[in-house]
Amino acid sequence: MVVEDAREDDRFAGLPIVVGGVRFYAGAPLQDAGGNLVGTLCLFDDQPGSLDAEQLQTLEDLAAWAQQELAATGEMTRAVEVQASMLPSAPLTSGEWAIDGVCLPALAVGGDLFDYGIVGDVVHFGLGDVMGKGTGAALLGAGVRSAIRSTHAAVVAGVDLGVTTTQVARGLAADLARAESFVALFEAAVDLDDGYLRYVDAGMGLCLVVRADGRIERLSADNLPIGVLPDDHWTEQQTTLELGDRLLLFSDGLLDLVDDPVSWWEPIGRLVSEHDDPSTLLDAIALLTVATVPTDDVTAVAVYRRAVS
Template identity: 30%
Template sequence: MQSNDPSRATPPSGSGSISRVLVVDDSRLQRRILAGSLKKWGFEVIEADSGDAALHICRVAAPDLVLSDWMMPGMDGIEFCREFRQMDRADYGYFILLTSKSDKMEIAQGLDAGADDFLTKPVNPGELRARISAGDRIIAMQRELSDKNQMIGHTLQRLQAAYDAIDRDLVQAKKIQQSMVPELSRDFGASKVSLLLKPCGHIGGDLVGMFSARPGQVGFYSIDVSGHGITSAMMTARLGGYLSPVYFDQNLALVAGNDGHDLRAPTDLAKLLNERQLADTGIDEYFTMIYATVNLATGVVQMVQAGHPYPMIIRPDGGVEFVGQGGLPIGLMAGAEFTQSEFRMHPGERLLLYSDGFTECSLAAGGMLEAEGLADLVRCCQPGQSGQEFLDDLYWNLTEIMAPGQGMEDDISATLFEFNGL
């Protein structure tokens, strides 16, 4: 074997994507003929007289192009081509088989082994140059694609790192949002308020809550901020501060008196929140709300409905009735007027406030749940259930009829007030 030292070779300038060529042939004469043409064209040429010797060279300095004879003693061109394709290398190597074969099955055998092209011996210099030019274009495209893939890979790594950071932030944001609902169920004398909050993502735009500043009075609400995601969650965090169950001086639903705090009239709260929402420039979000207050001694409920779905009274015998007078969402119109509803509840009755995540849920049977469908779900709940157990069963019943594979499209929340007097 006679070969150049591949470790000292330097590619000629201006030679395109192919600069180093390995010529493999057991005939010294054939190698010299091919090498002579290649060197005149400016290529760096390495010679090998067998497949085994060629593999050794490829491991030291991978060539851009291989010109290999098909018929050689020991490892022939087909076997060498297969071994060449198994080698781990950074970029693609173009492989041309030199052969006197022209049978289609034999050509197919060469392609199956990994050859890119064929040249019939004796090799015509013009055809050889044309085949090398074709290979040069293919390698150039492959390397360009490889560079772009590498750049995409680096970009994806950076995006993954950014996603992981956002995901960690959202997990923490979820904990913060959950802290705004410190209690899911609380007794007020013989009566009880229970809450359900199921965001469709890490965080959501629904908010439920309850508070009582003095015995015999209780206020509770259900809020749904427009949109989804971080913006809506920030709005719910703000509203949670406005309706704090702990810091009564900050709670807009409470009015300070000489001997403590009293519940503000529901329509007054809606007007105050509407003014606050519209006073802040740059905020396009609005929200729907049901806010109700109850006198536990009389069972009288005063309620404002601001764009939220109609609440449902559940009778002890399983009957249901929708109550409310509708109204505009909060934050849409300056000077909006809100109507207050008033009705009396009797012991054993329950008042269910819920977001449109229930009624607008897509069903496996097609369409949406709607209000009447929710009433049917309520009737399907196990008899005797109350409080958190009732709400969990209601949510489970909903998941059983959701459109398969679609998951929750919107946040789902509910507030259940069970009246049994003081």
């Protein structure tokens, strides 16, 4: 719609905006993906005017671009909601055990993922980091999450985590090869009665335990990420979480936020020691992303076996 002089047009002459000084108007409608009118891209002037054919085409082109951006924003908003809905919805507590996690994408969505749950007297938890950031990594991450969840029943039943991780890797091999990507993964199961912890570290290398006496231990292995070698295998490792021990598992985005990313276990170990609850620890990690703009996704899972008073 083009109105060359609103004061001379009976449809608009009495409108407050026209009385207040607007004379010229040109607008192109904006629609959502469902064809609903959601707004207009407008031009105003306090003098009468007109648009030639080229200017009208430019206005329509700009409106088409704005409409695409609105649709993309709506789709991205929905993607953020969907990805958040796939994460655990609340912290987990059972007796002296407390578990919580956080995922803070560098962009709207990201390739990091975490999960945890309890079946009987076993808690399973894990964290994955798909190479890259943004929508592409998020799409791969959704597939990785589904593949890992399909093995949880076997994991809590006691099946070797090296076997289940190899099963996951075989299922993801074709997709990762086509996407030219890989996944670093840490997957674990802990017996709530005695603290016996079984885990697989597939190229993650970013898990530490702060023992009750203050010692810091790193949990890692020599295994490669999933998708690097097509016929690779992974090996289960074991340790024990005693009363008062605290475990933190995280993605490499956190390394960008600490003072010493080389000897990272020292500042991050101190951070763990300073917080007596997983939720307050994760809040402190989230504050680090506010103080320093992250260039990568930051995801963490905290598992505490609290000492009984």
